[in-house]
Structures are given as structure tokens and as C-alpha cells.
Amino acid sequence: MKKLALLALTLLLLGPSTILLGVATLGGTPATATVCTPGALALGPIPDSLTASTRTGETVTLNRQQLTHAATIITIGGQTAGVSREGVIIALMAALTESTLRMLANTSAYPESAEYPNDGDGSDHDSLGLFQMRPASGWGTVAELMDPTYQARAFYGGESGPNYPSPRGLLNIPGWQQMDPGEAAQAVEVSAYPDRYQNYQPVAEAILTALTRPAPSGNGGGDETPVVPETTRIVFPLPEGTWVRTSPFGWRDDPITGERRFHAGSDFAAADGTPIYAVADGVVVQAGYTDAGGGVIVIEHTVHGEPVASMYVHMWSHGIHVTEGDTVTAGQHIGDVGSSGHSTGPHLHLQIHPGGANADPVDADAWLTDHGAEGITGGDTTPALCTAGGGA
């Protein structure tokens, strides 16, 4: 909270154009930590549609689904050190040009790509998704590239990018800040047609203006509750193959006290240090650690237009990688499995509260199944060698 107050203060002292630079030069930020940029790239509500004109005067109308993908590109840009507002514009120009901001499957090259959420079928080489990245060129696996968050991270690149050092993302292009935005987009996409990207620059700028809130004016303000955009997907909170179910939602004899008590969460045992993923896009409303209660993260989401909160419990204090106010994406690594608080062994206790954090929990495991939660393999996964049945 101190960190947030400090950032808010920094926002008041610096003009909007210097905010990102300020955040970026905090430097030494571990790759896993998210950099919160309140005001600078804070998302507002996503409109149902947006119409803008290209440089050559064609009208482009984008729907809510396309704008939701734009929101993902903006969020990841805000979380990636070194990507300025200009970098986000370049990414939006690239995705507009390559896919018109659609997550395209490619069933002729990869029939299995249709099994992931998508907005249609493309057929250019073996290109996939928003940025039309090709598995054959080393951009990632089909599973990785059918994830809009992964595509955005790969596009921005940099040392914390998933493909560092090759294929190059925007941050790996020397002098990209001095290049024409269309040429910078072309340098990442390795396309022969820079003009195509330049044509979309006014559309990209219109999207960024429409989707983000103006930076705080300096007369207070700036402490508004972030809007929680509709999530692009629902994922399982632990990597595939690392966990086992140990204690379900419902009445049980408490494994520590022996008392008959209601268990408000679902327990998934996994090795200490196994990454925990956010189940959906959202905003962190609580992230903290106490010796008595252990680690707790609470995230607010919007799912089918309704608020939903997810709660993650038992991380150690060093296993909490988000801060109150952070915007996170589905599948983002937010913490690590621990065994703090009321716990008999390393596990994740997950609660889901439809209606928001103050509403009653439902069976989290069943909720994930009902919402078609994707399993994710996770790139930085430590396999669970010991899942000796932690619970509580």
C-alpha cells in the first residue's frame, strides 16, 4: 500500500509523459513482479464498439471482442518494463494489421488450434492468433500462441519475454523508439510491407485513448477504483500435471482441529513453489501475509458481465508476486504454492465468490469446470515431485 501511495505521489509530481519512464527506471524489478502503472495505462470500461479511420481513410469498426484483445495488449504493455505508450501503439498497429485484433486459429496448418477459444480461422502459412505468429519460426507452440496474453508478451519481447533472445520482440529491436512506428512493427513481424502497419496508426491511437482512463489531473483524483474488464478466458490456477485434489468444498472434519467445519475452498496439493496462476483477467484487491493467517491474494474479475472474486491462500510471504491495485491477466503467475497459515502441507486453497469478494463462496473446483477452465502447462513450472496431500 505504501508502494501504491508512493506511485500515486510520483504521478502527481511527474507529467503523464514521464510516468512510464519513471516506472521503468525503478530498474532491477524482478521479471516476475508486475509493474503497476495506475493512471498511465489504466483501463477504463471496454466499449461495445469503436469506429475509427485509417490513414488512407477507410472506416474500421471494432467489436467488443476485438477491443477486449486490445485491452490485453494494453495491460501486458503496462506490465512490461520499457514499453511506453508508443510501444503499445506499435503493438496495436501490428495486431490490427495482422489479424484485425482477432484470435485466429489455423486449421489447415494446425487442426488442434480450433480447440482453443478463437475468433475465426486464418490460413496464412502456419500463422496463429492476434499477431499471426508462426510456430515454425520459433514464436511458440500452438497452445502458447492461442493465448492472447502469451502473444502480447512475445510481441513486446525483452529479456523477460518468452522467446528471448529470438525471435526478437519490440524491446529487442535496437533503437525502436526512434523508428517510425510502422517500421518498428514491421521489424518485429519481419514483413515486407511497412506501409500496411502505418495505415493503422490512427486506429491504434483511437483504441488506446478510448480504452484507457486519462492520467490523473493533479487536483487529487487518481485514486479511483480500477474498472475490471470482462475476462478473455478462464484458466486452471496451477500448471497441468503438478497438482492433486485433496479436500473439496463443503462440510468436513477439520484436518487440524478435528472440529466439524465448513470448508469454503477447494484444496489442490502441489509442491512448495509451484506457480499459481490468476484464474481470469482482473484487478488485485488484496495481497498480503500475516504469520497467523498466512498468505492471501484476492482478485476481482468480470465474467459474463458479473463480478466474481477469486481467493488464493497459503502462499509464503516470498511467494506473493502481486500488489493491491495490480491489473492481472488470466494465467499470469501471481504467487507460489506454500503452506502458511492453517495448513498441513504445501497446497493451494482456492475460493470463488460469484458476486464479488463479500458474497458467499461456491464450489471453486466445480465453478472452474462449469466455466471450461483451460489447463495450462506453464513455461516456468517446477514439476511437483512430492504431493503428499497438503490440505486445510
Ligand SMILES: [Zn+2]
Ligand atoms: Zn482449504
